[in-house]
Amino acid sequence: MNRRLTHTVQIDSVRIGSDAPIVIQSMTNTNTADAQSTANQVKALADAGSELVRITVNTTDAASAVPEIRQRLDDMGCYVPLIGDFHFNGDRLLKEFPDCAKALAKYRINPGNVAKGVNGDDKFAFMIHTACENNKAVRIGVNWGSLDQTVAKRLMDENKKSGNLKTPNEIMREALIVSALESAQKAIELGQPENKIILSCKVSHVQDLIAVYRDLASRCRFPLHLGLTEAGMGSKGIVASTAALAVLLQEGIGDTIRISLTPEPNGTRTQEVIVAQELLQSMGLRAFMPQVTACPGCGRTSSTVFQQLAQTITQQLREKMPQWRKIYHGVENMNIAVMGCVVNGPGESKLANIGISLPGTGEKPVAPVYIDGQHATTLKGEHLAEEFMSIVEDYVQKHYAYNKEM
Numbered sequence: 001m002n003r004r005l006t007h008t009v010q011i012d013s014v015r016i017g018s019d020a021p022i023v024i025q026s027m028t029n030t031n032t033a034d035a036q037s038t039a040n041q042v043k044a045l046a047d048a049g050s051e052l053v054r055i056t057v058n059t060t061d062a063a064s065a066v067p068e069i070r071q072r073l074d075d076m077g078c079y080v081p082l083i084g085d086f087h088f089n090g091d092r093l094l095k096e097f098p099d100c101a102k103a104l105a106k107y108r109i110n111p112g113n114v115a116k117g118v119n120g121d122d123k124f125a126f127m128i129h130t131a132c133e134n135n136k137a138v139r140i141g142v143n144w145g146s147l148d149q150t151v152a153k154r155l156m157d158e159n160k161k162s163g164n165l166k167t168p169n170e171i172m173r174e175a176l177i178v179s180a181l182e183s184a185q186k187a188i189e190l191g192q193p194e195n196k197i198i199l200s201c202k203v204s205h206v207q208d209l210i211a212v213y214r215d216l217a218s219r220c221r222f223p224l225h226l227g228l229t230e231a232g233m234g235s236k237g238i239v240a241s242t243a244a245l246a247v248l249l250q251e252g253i254g255d256t257i258r259i260s261l262t263p264e265p266n267g268t269r270t271q272e273v274i275v276a277q278e279l280l281q282s283m284g285l286r287a288f289m290p291q292v293t294a295c296p297g298c299g300r301t302s303s304t305v306f307q308q309l310a311q312t313i314t315q316q317l318r319e320k321m322p323q324w325r326k327i328y329h330g331v332e333n334m335n336i337a338v339m340g341c342v343v344n345g346p347g348e349s350k351l352a353n354i355g356i357s358l359p360g361t362g363e364k365p366v367a368p369v370y371i372d373g374q375h376a377t378t379l380k381g382e383h384l385a386e387e388f389m390s391i392v393e394d395y396v397q398k399h400y401a402y403n404k405e406m
Helices: 035-048 060-075 090-096 098-103 120-133 149-162 168-189 206-218 234-250 271-282 305-327 345-351 384-399
Strands: 009-011 014-016 023-027 052-056 082-086 106-109 137-143 197-202 291-294 335-339 354-357 367-371 374-379
Touching: 009 137, 014 023, 023 271, 035 052, 035 060, 035 271, 052 060, 060 082, 060 090, 060 098, 082 090, 090 098, 090 106, 090 120, 106 120, 120 137, 120 168, 137 168, 149 168, 168 197, 168 206, 197 206, 206 234, 234 271, 291 305, 305 335, 305 384, 335 345, 345 354, 345 367, 354 384, 367 384, 374 384
Parallel strands: 023 052, 052 082, 082 106, 106 137, 137 197, 291 335, 335 354
Antiparallel strands: 009 014, 354 367, 367 374
């Protein structure tokens, strides 16, 4: 698939747009004023694979904590760029806390909130001037739920006069796009370079998102940030996000993505990063960790051994990847098969780099292991998982080390 041609935006060491890889980002849900908790969550998200992390900057306590958060992350060896999420009072916070403005790598500006009121244009202008002075990128992020109503009203009035009546939904879609493009043009007129601007037009419904971004992509060369604004919880949020983003990404639309999942109670925030990685990897757009192929199970697989093994291997691979990524070149492209019976087990195992075919119901209680298509050994007994993981680690060391003589 061909990506649409865009400007390239540089955010610290991260490139967004044009031929750069599609970038994954996420957002903390800690109180930003709690610098230690926020830094810890940022690091957890970065370790999971988030290449940009956004933090809420909504109060004076939050703004004053940003430099400390940045320093704590640097001290932990975590250099992920931080994005400041600003809304109603962003201009005041940036003015009162210049060190906050410097510590952030990018400012997220919602024109529907920042530019509200009689001084709205001045507030927006101040934020853009601050970005220019500090050489920072901005994301002009328009939201369905906080759309600039002056734009919406203007388009509704024009629609009535034209006689070619559009539906209210069509007008709202157009208002999102117009708000983003007009705000971007204002930013350029205020001095912000085109290659320091990213746009987003976020909505909550799949078909609306697809329609808006198709139209927006045809009307500009700014890199686009994709994501449903409130995807939902669990499988609903995952399915909705995947349904919308997969269509757009397949068409070459989208340069950075966020999966906005509502966390399960006491659930990990990193789930949204994992879903984003799995989406891009499933589409063949990027690779982040070895793929584990596992059969769904059927009446031939009354044993749960293959399910437990697939889960264990996946968890261990994810835990090892932060370190493996640094020392094993290309390990993220490795394929592992964990199969549950003789029907497809040997065939799938032979197609993977490493595969194991576990016994199904009534089959001989042994598990042949294949390495690069060849039968290598047969495992059985209580320590099958540990033995198979040992085989995987040995394969990684032999095939993916940067310097195999070390």
